[in-house]
Amino acid sequence: MIENTPVDVGHLTVRYGDELILDDLSFSVKKGEIFIILGGSGSGKSTLLRHMLGLERPESGRIIIGDTDIAECSEKEYAETLKKIGVLFQSSALLGSMTIAENVALPIIEHTALPTRAVAEMVRMKLALVGLKDYEHYLPSEISGGMKKRAGLARALALNPEILFLDEPSAGLDPITAEEIDDLILDINRRIGTTMIIVTHELASIFAVARRVIMLDKTSKKIIAEGTPRDLKDSSPNPRVRRFFSRYDRTERKTEIKTA
């Protein structure tokens, strides 16, 4: 079971003070899958992600990453689990005082015993993978938002994690750059077979990359829909789900008129 479902969340309930944020969520992610968590603002997407990364402990429920329940494990087990995951943060979270190359080298130097020159070669391979071959000596403040996402992705992939978490990978980017990031995600998933969990509300990205989607709801605090994006858009019994996806429809229709 562990082999095929690297991530398994069961009956997860989260409360901040008296306020219920997530109510009894259960889902699991298959190996090599691109799994999208979506929902409107305030639906608890980011809270769910923070709990899956072990940054916060839930009130009740289990969060199994790899073969460890990070809702209950010890510090040592948590540190072991962290080696299996990579995270691309929404703001890329590159360290501003280091170059792009040093940012990518950081986890490699920390977690391997490779000699410096081999680390340098690995960093160049990872940067080439995300299309940032000639930017190794740039500081994060000197490159664009899309490049920062790519560099953050290279850093998240530095140790070839089994599971990759991406928080809003294409938010705040122009449509072309966002599409490039989506393509990059698909390409990496196809080539390396990394399991990916993406938190987003960008409809274009959802249709481009998702194999399976769960949708969180602001009012009920539960998962209100699960399935492929096409299924949810065309045949969800829930009007709220259809409304979320119909925004895309409208823009699609507009472009059709333009081209016609």
Place this chain on the structure above:
Amino acid sequence: MRRKDSSQCTYQLNPGTDGRWTLRLFGTLDVNTVSETLRPVTAAIVKSKPVFLQVDLSGVTYMDDYGALLISELRHSPALRDARFEIENASAAAAETLKRLGPEHDNRPLPAPGRKSMNIVAELGDATIGAMIGLKFFVAFIGSVFLSTVGVIKKPNTLRFDDTIGHMKTTGVDAVPVVALISFLLGMIMAFMSSLQLTQFGANIYVASLVAVAMVSELGPIMTAIVVAGRSGSAYAAEISTMKISEEIDALSVMGFDPILFLVIPRIIAAVVVIPLLTIFSSFFAISGGMLIGVTMLDLTTASYFQQTINTLKLFEMFWGLSKSLVFAVIIASVGCLRGFQAKGGAAAVGNAATSAVVTCIFLIILFDSLFAVMRSYW
């Protein structure tokens, strides 16, 4: 081809004829195993000095780009510079991973961030230009602070009154405990140290005069100013620099606010009001500390200590100390804000702004204190 949880990698290096060696790799080649295997394999190859190295991958069950890195490092190892190198029995997936590595091999050390030129003339020029830009910014800042102050005097309702009160609380009221404690201890220390000398002449009562004059005209203002520079000067710089790098100041400008009027003037007014008050507190607590030592250790009565203090202190000393603390207040608030506005870049810029605000404040406080001392000798 799947990654096993208990991954392992082993190798065999077998000699053949005419300096031909075969390296057989077995098991998983991923981040953990390559990290452990690379050094021993390289060492073994350097020792055997092959003329022709064949790498046999038939025993490899899983290989990712770290495996490719291992192969690449071996191929380009200095020990094999003139040797032939061949890869054998690579599985389809391994071959694809190796292909992705490409013919290029680039393991030069990573570039460190830093300055591009190391030419002394260029650096000198760079530093001079930097200093001139800083000076220009400083003059412009002082000018706009002055203009905004005039504006506030003309139209007092443009002042953000609530903000000013808030800054008075954080800069003044919240600083009372630390200023009081430091001054009380300082008064005790001064009384004790001076008594060591004065008791030799039976002049114990002059401890009161010494503590009063030193604190009111000199140490009270300077100690208070240094404490407030550390507490609030740095806070002003950190807050404003964070606002600067997160574009909040640009947002204020675009909404039609004058950032100087919005952020700097309330802080300057708050500092100018509370720092002289803190200075009075400081002198009061220092005199109390001196009195504690005088009464408990020097056989003075409370009344005589009090009387001596009143006799020594002239109104001029009070006025002198308070005028100094007014100047220090303007220095602390404006330097703190100036350093905040000068910040550029990321998280490190906020730290630099706070550090540089405290250093500049303390330097200017001491400098102006010396100027006051010179002025006084010609008064």
